[in-house]
Amino acid sequence: MVEQILEVLISFIERFITTFGAFGISILMAIESCNIPLPSEAILPFAGYLVSIGKIPNIHIAAVFGAIGCVLGSIPSYYLGYFGGRPFFEKYGKYMFVSKKDLDNADRWVDKYGDWAFFICRMLPVIRTFISLPAGILKARKRTFFTLTFLGSLIWSYVLVYVGIVLGENFKTLKTIWHKFDIAIIGICVILGGFYLYKHIKPSK
Numbered sequence: 712m713v714e715q716i717l718e719v720l721i722s723f724i725e726r727f728i729t730t731f732g733a734f735g736i737s738i739l740m741a742i743e744s745c746n747i748p749l750p751s752e753a754i755l756p757f758a759g760y761l762v763s764i765g766k767i768p769n770i771h772i773a774a775v776f777g778a779i780g781c782v783l784g785s786i787p788s789y790y791l792g793y794f795g796g797r798p799f800f801e802k803y804g805k806y807m808f809v810s811k812k813d814l815d816n817a818d819r820w821v822d823k824y825g826d827w828a829f830f831i832c833r834m835l836p837v838i839r840t841f842i843s844l845p846a847g848i849l850k851a852r853k854r855t856f857f858t859l860t861f862l863g864s865l866i867w868s869y870v871l872v873y874v875g876i877v878l879g880e881n882f883k884t885l886k887t888i889w890h891k892f893d894i895a896i897i898g899i900c901v902i903l904g905g906f907y908l909y910k911h912i913k914p915s916k
Contacts, residue, residue: 744784759875792847833863
């Protein structure tokens with residue numbers, strides 16, 4: 712079932728970029744950055760393949776348009792957290808096992824590691840899709856956040872577009888590799904999530 716969904720999704724991505732070119736890359740990467748898990752691991756290597764056959768002029772255009780899309784997609788997600796995030800979670804977070812203490816800890820985390828934490832998260836699979844919302848909740852400085860979002864996304868885009876160029880027509884072999892990474896990441900998230908729930912439910916008992 713999952714494999715069939717991935718096939719349909721990847722087919723859609725390929726048709727979309729083939730039709731709209733570099734602008735298609737930006738649109739799809741913007742969707743990914745709006746908390747919608749549309750895999751950039753499929754978008755950007757295919758863009759690299761199109762670069763390799765001359766459908767997109769060069770790697771720089773593909774990477775820059777990808778990074779621009781990430782910034783555009785981060786804007787609504789960031790402001791959703793910025794204007795309504797913290798009050799919402801302070802009021803209703805207990806029903807989702809998110810306490811005020813958790814939000815305070817997140818504030819201290821940003822104070823300790825600074826805005827560069829968001830830069831690093833932009834280069835991590837899965838996490839990069841959802842990072843804008845907590846950045847808004849934590850009131851990260853807008854100019855700095857969007858600048859680091861662009862830079863981190865630009866590096867991510869260059870790497871994956873280059874992989875697509877190198878692999879050429881064999882870029883689809885990435886699908887099975889990324890799928891294995893996705894499984895590993897989901898497994899880690901399940902373990903950490905279980906520990907998180909245990910820590911939050913235990914005091915209530």
